[in-house]
Amino acid sequence: MKYLFLLKANIKRKKIRTFLTLGSYFAAFLLFGLLAAIQSAFHQGVDVAGANRLVVANKTSLIMPLPLSYKEKIAQISGGKNVTFASWFGGYYQDPKNFFAQMAVDSETYFDVYKEFKVDKNQFLNFLKDRQGCVIGKKTAEKYGFKIGDRIPIIASIWGGVWEFNLRAIYTGTKPEDDLTQFLFHASYLEERRAWGKGMVGWYIVETKSPDLTYSVSKEIDRKFSNSSYETKTDTEKAFALGFVKQIGNIELIILSIGAIVFVTLLLVTSNTMEISVRERSGEIAVLKTIGFSDKLLYFLTISESLFYSLSGGLLGMLTAKLFTLKGDPTGGFLPAFYVSSNQFALGMFLIIFFGFLSGALPAYRVYKLKIVDALGRI
Amino acid sequence: MVNVNGKNGARSLIQARNLDKIYTRGEEEIHCLSGLNLDVEKGEFIAFMGPSGSGKTTLLNLLGGLDKPTRGSIVANDIEITSLSENMLAQWRAENVGFVFQMYNLLPVLTAYQNVEIPLLLTSLSKKEREEHIMAALELTNIVDRKDHYPSQLSGGQQQRVSIARAIVSNPLFLLCDEPTGDLDRKSGDEVMTLLKNLSEQLNITVLMVTHDPKAAEAADTILHLEKGVLIEGKTVK
Ligand SMILES: Nc1ncnc2c1ncn2[C@@H]1O[C@H](COP(=O)(O)OP(=O)(O)OP(=O)(O)O)[C@@H](O)[C@H]1O
Numbered sequence: 319m320k321y322l323f324l325l326k327a328n329i330k331r332k333k334i335r336t337f338l339t340l341g342s343y344f345a346a347f348l349l350f351g352l353l354a355a356i357q358s359a360f361h362q363g364v365d366v367a368g369a370n371r372l373v374v375a376n377k378t379s380l381i382m383p384l385p386l387s388y389k390e391k392i393a394q395i396s397g398g399k400n401v402t403f404a405s406w407f408g409g410y411y412q413d414p415k416n417f418f419a420q421m422a423v424d425s426e427t428y429f430d431v432y433k434e435f436k437v438d439k440n441q442f443l444n445f446l447k448d449r450q451g452c453v454i455g456k457k458t459a460e461k462y463g464f465k466i467g468d469r470i471p472i473i474a475s476i477w478g479g480v481w482e483f484n485l486r487a488i489y490t491g492t493k494p495e496d497d498l499t500q501f502l503f504h505a506s507y508l509e510e511r512r513a514w515g516k517g518m519v520g521w522y523i524v525e526t527k528s529p530d531l532t533y534s535v536s537k538e539i540d541r542k543f544s545n546s547s548y549e550t551k552t553d554t555e556k557a558f559a560l561g562f563v564k565q566i567g568n569i570e571l572i573i574l575s576i577g578a579i580v581f582v583t584l585l586l587v588t589s590n591t592m593e594i595s596v597r598e599r600s601g602e603i604a605v606l607k608t609i610g611f612s613d614k615l616l617y618f619l620t621i622s623e624s625l626f627y628s629l630s631g632g633l634l635g636m637l638t639a640k641l642f643t644l645k646g647d648p649t650g651g652f653l654p655a656f657y658v659s660s661n662q663f664a665l666g667m668f669l670i671i672f673f674g675f676l677s678g679a680l681p682a683y684r685v686y687k688l689k690i691v692d693a694l695g696r697i
Numbered sequence: 698m699v700n701v702n703g704k705n706g707a708r709s710l711i712q713a714r715n716l717d718k719i720y721t722r723g724e725e726e727i728h729c730l731s732g733l734n735l736d737v738e739k740g741e742f743i744a745f746m747g748p749s750g751s752g753k754t755t756l757l758n759l760l761g762g763l764d765k766p767t768r769g770s771i772v773a774n775d776i777e778i779t780s781l782s783e784n785m786l787a788q789w790r791a792e793n794v795g796f797v798f799q800m801y802n803l804l805p806v807l808t809a810y811q812n813v814e815i816p817l818l819l820t821s822l823s824k825k826e827r828e829e830h831i832m833a834a835l836e837l838t839n840i841v842d843r844k845d846h847y848p849s850q851l852s853g854g855q856q857q858r859v860s861i862a863r864a865i866v867s868n869p870l871f872l873l874c875d876e877p878t879g880d881l882d883r884k885s886g887d888e889v890m891t892l893l894k895n896l897s898e899q900l901n902i903t904v905l906m907v908t909h910d911p912k913a914a915e916a917a918d919t920i921l922h923l924e925k926g927v928l929i930e931g932k933t934v935k
């Protein structure tokens with residue numbers, strides 16, 4: 319690229335301006351990366367939702383339980399493959415602000431339905447054998463330094479008392495968005511120890527044979543229990559998760575809109591800077607045209623300059639965001655899936671290039687259209 | 698021979714015929730050039746003189762393919778440049794014309810060397826070949842020792858010599874100089890004129906120069922006066 323020194327000279331022309339332009343792109347795309355991570359976190363449930371998983375909850379309210387006896391009845395429905403259930407435990411470890419979800423699950427079947435969770439086979443067998451055993455996601459285990467064999471006391475806000483568990487297995491995920499914060503233990507242990515609510519579970523999760531069957535199977539389940547004292551409401555896991563997202567949606571909307579406004583403002587600033595910088599140079603551009611530089615070549619050089627700013631500033635911003643999110647959830651539990659996905663990174667790259675072009679396009683067009691005789695008169 | 702009567706010219710390097718240039722400013726029409734003729738042979742050194750606003754810069758702009766005449770034709774080295782597209786004109790300028798301006802018009806962010814390199818970027822020369830051409834041009838204009846200096850670090854005369862190096866580096870058909878000494882003191886101006894004269898005499902470079910300064914004009918072979926839109930012959934030195 320023999321024109322490189324021209325580009326370099328223009329970039330070095332006003333160091334402070336270059337620095338500020340790069341800084342704006344940096345800030346804009348750092349912000350973009352962090353917003354992307356926040357969005358990931360909010361939509362975690364939706365993104366991980368299995369396409370062929372149904373959640374069966376009490377029709378009246380999610381917090382109302384369903385009878386344990388439904389398991390057999392749901393299993394009989396054709397089109398279903400695996401059925402499992404879970405109940406909210408609602409405790410905490412040492413301090414109420416240390417929160418991670420604890421659930422009493424049907425230990426034999428839970429991991430058949432949540433295939434994305436991987437557990438070592440031996441560890442899993444040890445878990446099945448231990449009445450007080452528990453399985454914890456890798457993130458939570460790492461966060462609190464839990465090791466296999468540890469005895470973990472959980473203070474039970476709902477059921478009262480301190481419940482002790484033995485850590486028998488640690489599960490990992492298959493995708494970055496998988497929730498690795500859960501604390502799972504035997505539903506049978508909960509059933510045995512609790513004083514009330516016996517014979518009930520929180521909700522069922524049904525895996526259908528294929529995603530096409532989710533609609534018919536969900537209708538069939540709800541029909542089967544209609545007119546019983548525990549009517550059900552069955553939804554795909556995705557719809558279920560979206561229900562949650564809607565509840566926190568306003569916060570997300572506020573964060574994202576503020577972010578978007580700042581993002582666009584920063585880019586307007588860079589575009590304007592580019593415009594000013596080209597205007598200042600119109601005499602030089604006229605000289606280059608006089609010498610024989612074509613309109614097209616100068617257009618291309620202007621766009622290249624703009625792309626240089628967006629690429630170097632923007633990429634640095636995105637990488638910094640990525641680096642920041644690699645450390646995981648900065649809030650200590652609120653945003654368990656705080657990460658920049660490869661799709662979001664690709665979108666970021668696209669925006670970097672897009673805005674590089676966009677903020678260069680108008681100045682470059684001005685350069686393209688510049689008439690030598692007009693501009694030379696202005697020197 | 699230089700000719701301004703529209704005859705002769707079969708052998709001319711540049712041949713301008715019946716040039717009209719009318720500027721319109723709102724309702725008003727300014728007849729800047731009207732029926733101007735000019736024939737220039739290779740190696741000539743011509744000075745154009747005339748009062749301010751007589752159209753000297755306009756004429757150079759037309760001859761250099763920076764602007765188009767309202768009517769008339771310009772043939773340079775057998776190419777009718779008035780009918781070239783903007784794009785082809787740019788290429789034609791790159792290959793055929795060297796420009797020297799009153800205010801030097803060097804790019805302030807580039808060194809002398811880099812400024813001289815600019816026209817060569819439009820050629821297919823390799824880096825090594827470009828370097829040879831640049832050094833040769835800087836030697837001819839006697840400014841090699843300042844090649845790594847930026848324009849702001851050079852005097853006006855030095856800057857003008859760099860700009861002349863830039864104008865000749867790609868071996869153009871002719872040089873167009875618009876008041877090359879207009880912004881210089883007597884001494885630097887004389888040096889620049891001596892340089893242009895040497896280039897014309899020793900390398901047989903064709904030079905068309907606009908000047909207000911009668912002393913500068915003396916360096917030329919021919920002085921032409923621009924009056925009422927046409928050229929009138931003045932004294933001929935040769
Ligand atoms: N782009 C333009 N639009 C309108 N009028 C113009 C334009 N360029 C030049 N003119 C007019 O044409 C006339 C000739 O201008 P030109 O610049 O060619 O004169 P000049 O001989 O070079 O003058 P000077 O000695 O002051 O440089 C002037 O009256 C000028 O106002």
Ligand SMILES: [Mg+2]
Binds near residue numbers: 753755875
């Ligand atoms: Mg002029």
